Amino acid sequence: MNRIIKLFNDQPTGNLNVYFTAGFPQLDDTRRILTALQEGGVDLVEIGMPYSDPVADGETIQQSNQKALENGMTLRTLFSQLEGMRETIHVSVLLMGYINPVVQYGIEEFCKKCAEVGVDGLILPDMPMDVYLNEYKSIFDSYGLLNIFLVTPQTSENRIRQIDEVSAGFIYTVSSASVTGSQTGVSNDMESYFDRLNAMNLRNPRLIGFGIKDRPTFEKACCYSQGAIIGSAFIRILQESNNLEEDIKNFISEVKANKRTEIGV
Amino acid sequence: MSEVAEKVSFQVNEQGYYGVFGGAFIPEMLYPNVEELRDNYLKIIAEPEFQREFNELLRDYVGRPTPLYFAKRLSEKYGTNIYLKREDLCHTGAHKVNNTIGQILMAKRLGKKKIVAETGAGQHGVATATVCALMGIECIVYMGELDIERQAPNVARMKLLGAEVRPASSGSKTLKDATNEAMRHWISNPVDTHYIIGSVVGPHPYPDMVARFQSVISEEIKKQLKEKTSRENPDYVVACVGGGSNAAGAFYHYLDVPEVQLVAVEAAGQGLTSGHSAATTALGKPGVLHGSRTILMQTEDGQVVEPYSISAGLDYPGIGPMHAYLYDSGRGRFLSATDEEALQAAFELARTEGIIPALESSHALAVLDRLGATQDQVVVVNLSGRGDKDLGTYMKHID
Numbered sequence: 001m002n003r004i005i006k007l008f009n010d011q012p013t014g015n016l017n018v019y020f021t022a023g024f025p026q027l028d029d030t031r032r033i034l035t036a037l038q039e040g041g042v043d044l045v046e047i048g049m050p051y052s053d054p055v056a057d058g059e060t061i062q063q064s065n066q067k068a069l070e071n072g073m074t075l076r077t078l079f080s081q082l083e084g085m086r087e088t089i090h091v092s093v094l095l096m097g098y099i100n101p102v103v104q105y106g107i108e109e110f111c112k113k114c115a116e117v118g119v120d121g122l123i124l125p126d127m128p129m130d131v132y133l134n135e136y137k138s139i140f141d142s143y144g145l146l147n148i149f150l151v152t153p154q155t156s157e158n159r160i161r162q163i164d165e166v167s168a169g170f171i172y173t174v175s176s177a178s179v180t181g182s183q184t185g186v187s188n189d190m191e192s193y194f195d196r197l198n199a200m201n202l203r204n205p206r207l208i209g210f211g212i213k214d215r216p217t218f219e220k221a222c223c224y225s226q227g228a229i230i231g232s233a234f235i236r237i238l239q240e241s242n243n244l245e246e247d248i249k250n251f252i253s254e255v256k257a258n259k260r261t262e263i264g265v
Numbered sequence: 266m267s268e269v270a271e272k273v274s275f276q277v278n279e280q281g282y283y284g285v286f287g288g289a290f291i292p293e294m295l296y297p298n299v300e301e302l303r304d305n306y307l308k309i310i311a312e313p314e315f316q317r318e319f320n321e322l323l324r325d326y327v328g329r330p331t332p333l334y335f336a337k338r339l340s341e342k343y344g345t346n347i348y349l350k351r352e353d354l355c356h357t358g359a360h361k362v363n364n365t366i367g368q369i370l371m372a373k374r375l376g377k378k379k380i381v382a383e384t385g386a387g388q389h390g391v392a393t394a395t396v397c398a399l400m401g402i403e404c405i406v407y408m409g410e411l412d413i414e415r416q417a418p419n420v421a422r423m424k425l426l427g428a429e430v431r432p433a434s435s436g437s438k439t440l441k442d443a444t445n446e447a448m449r450h451w452i453s454n455p456v457d458t459h460y461i462i463g464s465v466v467g468p469h470p471y472p473d474m475v476a477r478f479q480s481v482i483s484e485e486i487k488k489q490l491k492e493k494t495s496r497e498n499p500d501y502v503v504a505c506v507g508g509g510s511n512a513a514g515a516f517y518h519y520l521d522v523p524e525v526q527l528v529a530v531e532a533a534g535q536g537l538t539s540g541h542s543a544a545t546t547a548l549g550k551p552g553v554l555h556g557s558r559t560i561l562m563q564t565e566d567g568q569v570v571e572p573y574s575i576s577a578g579l580d581y582p583g584i585g586p587m588h589a590y591l592y593d594s595g596r597g598r599f600l601s602a603t604d605e606e607a608l609q610a611a612f613e614l615a616r617t618e619g620i621i622p623a624l625e626s627s628h629a630l631a632v633l634d635r636l637g638a639t640q641d642q643v644v645v646v647n648l649s650g651r652g653d654k655d656l657g658t659y660m661k662h663i664d
Contacts, residue, residue: 051567054445055292055445062436074566100569103567104565131288150293152294152296154298155297177453178453
């Protein structure tokens with residue numbers, strides 16, 4: 001069974017997914033960060049494939065992408081870094097990125113590599129649903145890769161149903177109309193949007209992302225969903241860190257802080 | 266005895282594609298906005314009241330129809346019949362305003378209260394700021410930090426027109442980054458804001474919508490050429506291509522007329538092999554850029570390459586999906602002109618016809634001797650803009 005599906009079966013609440021950009025701060029930090037995240041207690045990890053023009057990302061993640069590219073990160077390098085990760089890494093791993101580098105790598109070859117190194121799912125925000133269904137889904141399926149779709153506060157109910165229908169794993173619930181790294185927190189507007197999603201009784205679990213940055217925002221998000229995603233706030237930790245392992249573990253344990261026993265219903 | 270030729274159309278299909286190019290490769294955050302536009306743009310454009318207002322503004326405000334001018338001395342020089350479509354005489358100095366007039370009327374009908382746009386050289390930014398002032402609508406223009414330095418007069422124009430110019434400081438700080446920033450702004454302001462894209466790029470329906478607004482260029486060429494030569498189809502239509510909006514407008518009504526050769530001229534910069542070029546079809550590969558599947562300049566790893574041209578309006582790493590299809594299918598003939606060739610063509614037009622062209626349009630003029638046009642043939646060159654904004658560059662290079 002796909003690790004992501006198993007995760008939500010076994011542990012339906014309080015899941016923490018953390019994003020980091022491959023090749024940042026240093027080219028060879030990928031495995032160190034991955035290992036520290038797992039030891040800190042994350043449930044899913046989203047590894048960003050750096051891109052020159054990340055339109056859905058705010059300044060923090062843009063800069064980490066740019067730095068990673070300057071450091072020489074490529075998909076080939078990333079796959080070689082991830083080779084053999086499943087000997088020690090048991091948390092769910094997703095790759096997140098924009099579609100052009102994936103297309104240039106070759107969709108089939110890319111999916112094959114993902115399966116070989118043990119990637120569980122993909123988040124490609126600029127891949128249209130019709131292109132996915134008509135051209136890529138059968139390839140993703142044959143390599144056991146889940147494709148994660150996004151919904152936003154502006155997504156119509158019809159489209160949410162459609163996304164739920166073609167999704168597996170979880171639905172990435174974008175908290176507000178913004179790019180990543182916005183400082184909005186969780187507002188009343190968002191709560192009614194989250195309630196609306198809850199009331200739809202979707203097939204898939206939901207993780208809330210954008211604006212989640214610390215324990216209070218994580219816990220708040222967990223009240224409305226099966227967990228949440230932290231990206232820009234974690235990139236800032238990496239940016240400022242002199243001791244990656246320690247700072248990562250401290251950050252994760254602070255965010256999760258026995259979360260499941262406190263809120264777990 | 267003759268087989269019925271399969272009717273191929275170079276117009277966009279119902280799914281938003283030109284062959285394999287086009288589509289809407291956008292994050293979900295932009296989906297509702299783009300969907301709203303996609304579901305409404307054809308209906309709105311077809312409304313008689315929209316048509317009336319659009320045509321009235323093109324006539325009384327922009328100054329259309331622009332002349333189709335027979336360039337006698339230039340024709341003698343090249344041994345053919347050269348007509349210049351004088352888009353340089355449009356209000357604001359280039360064809361860009363045809364599109365911004367159309368889009369501001371579209372935005373009003375969609376109930377949008379604010380406008381965001383990107384600009385490279387500043388021509389589209391000025392054209393957008395102009396129509397926003399005309400309609401009393403708030404306007405934000407993203408412009409690369411480097412371009413703000415390079416194009417100070419246009420920055421001043423936009424400010425004078427009441428627009429807010431925001432520097433795009435990400436990436437390479439030029440047009441592609443201004444486009445990214447405008448898209449991010451739209452993601453963050455999805456309900457009340459319309460994004461006026463300046464070229465035939467972006468997710469469907471933008472390439473088709475912008476092409477339709479620019480199609481007035483070839484509509485007029487047909488009519489004017491008929492009056493002057495008693496034939497409505499020239500042998501060649503020549504236009505420069507950055508994103509490709511002036512070319513799309515000049516080609517539009519000739520797309521499905523195979524006897525008209527469509528010549529697109531890209532900016533070769535310092536030369537195709539110099540590493541400083543913006544000749545997308547010569548140097549690029551198929552991929553995804555700014556919301557559509559097209560041809561773009563990129564590394565082997567699929568990272569977008571920063572292009573170079575002396576002309577800021579051609580300094581773009583992709584081309585619109587319509588042009589990608591024209592190139593891929595062989596319907597369009599794609600040439601390129603270097604910085605130096607464009608400069609010489611500008612000086613030549615200034616001295617033979619008394620017209621100072623924009624650096625962008627000079628690229629189209631630079632290939633006249635390569636067309637193979639004969640004495641009895643007709644060449645239409647789309648003179649997309651005037652050269653006032655380029656005087657500084659011209660003075661630096663003049664002999």
